[in-house]
Amino acid sequence: MNDRRIKWMILLIPTLTIGLWEYIRHAFLLPYMTMDLGNLLAPFIVLAVTLTLVRGLFVRLESSQRALQRQRSRGAALEERERLAAELHDGIAQSLFLLAVKLDRLDAAADEPARRELAGQLRETVRDVHEDVRQAIARLRLPPEASQHDWAEPLRECLGETAALTEAEAEFRWDIPEELLGIKEKIELHACLREALVNVRKHARAGNVYVLGECSPDGGFRCAVMDDGIGFAGNPLEAPGRFGLRMVRERALRMGWTFAAERREGMTVIELIKKGANIHRQPMEGAAR
The missing domain is CATH 3.30.565.10 (Histidine kinase-like ATPase, C-terminal domain)
Structure with a gap:
């Protein structure tokens, strides 16, 4: 039973209960029961039905809502993991690949000026990797709710x-x-x-x-x-x-x-x-x- 049907049943059961009670009272019990007694029993009958049927529906609705919340939490966690993986791939992994390429060029460089130039590029790439790591750590320290608002x-x-x-x-x-x-x-x-x-x-x-x-x-x-x-x-x-x-x-x-x-x-x-x-x-x- 889905949540929408449960909500409709919670709304309709008390109404149907009082309607059914009034029908039975007027059709079958009127010769044996005064009007005042029937009116007095009506709220207790609705309460009894609420404590049995409607309370069970509320429990099922709450269980369904908790399951939905767990599913949303898992989805949010997977989304965050995918986003983090994409950032690591685009930033750190890319910079490390570039670092490896420059190291290969440094090994192949024959003259000293070319080696100095490549060494400078390597230092710059290392700084870029450090900056990417720093930003990734800073974003991980933020509470998850921050990205959900905007x-x-x-x-x-x-x-x-x-x-x-x-x-x-x-x-x-x-x-x-x-x-x-x-x-x-x-x-x-x-x-x-x-x-x-x-x-x-x-x-x-x-x-x-x-x-x-x-x-x-x-x-x-x-x-x-x-x-x-x-x-x-x-x-x-x-x-x-x-x-x-x-x-x-x-x-x-x-x-x-x-x-x-x-x-x-x-x-x-x-x-x-x-x-x-x-x-x-x-x-x-x-x-x-």
Whole structure:
């Protein structure tokens, strides 16, 4: 028996009980029972039925609610584990892979200037790994309820950290309702936008950074990380050391989103679009200006 049926039975049983009692009293017991006695017995009969049938229904309803809460808790725990795994994969695992590649290059370097340059790059990568680990630990120390009140709040915090580290001005505009996004979309979108902000932190030298999100009338959305930094030299997806953007593109393609990394009117734009019938670009670009 589902919860809805249990609730209806809890509502209807007392009503049906008093109706049935009145019918029996008037049809069969009226010659043997006074009106005052019948009225006096009515609430006790309803109470007896409530203590037997309705109380049992309440117990079943409470049990069902507890089971539902346990299921939601397990789902939230699995979602958090998947989000953490994605962050570790995108941040720490990626940096460690890059560290291994640079170590191989250091072993193969023949001259001393090349070795010094690679050694400097290794130190920078180690610092990036340390920063990723520090942020992951800090997020694990936050109470789980913090992310439940506002799913976009971790994105705002990540933007704030990026702005603080780069001494840039930050702007966060997010108009996408949480219910518009599925669990998988939230995880992937958070990972992609976080990686785009890490890219700004490492390469952009920006004075202004924006995280923008808007929904389209057909149920899609458009998100972007924008900055006024130095921009790309050539194709950023082919540049050495830009593993993060390539991973963002792969994630977007797996989700069926459109990915773009380009310069627009003096701004570097990393953009994700869930395709719809009519995607509006102008409001977001105008907001950045």
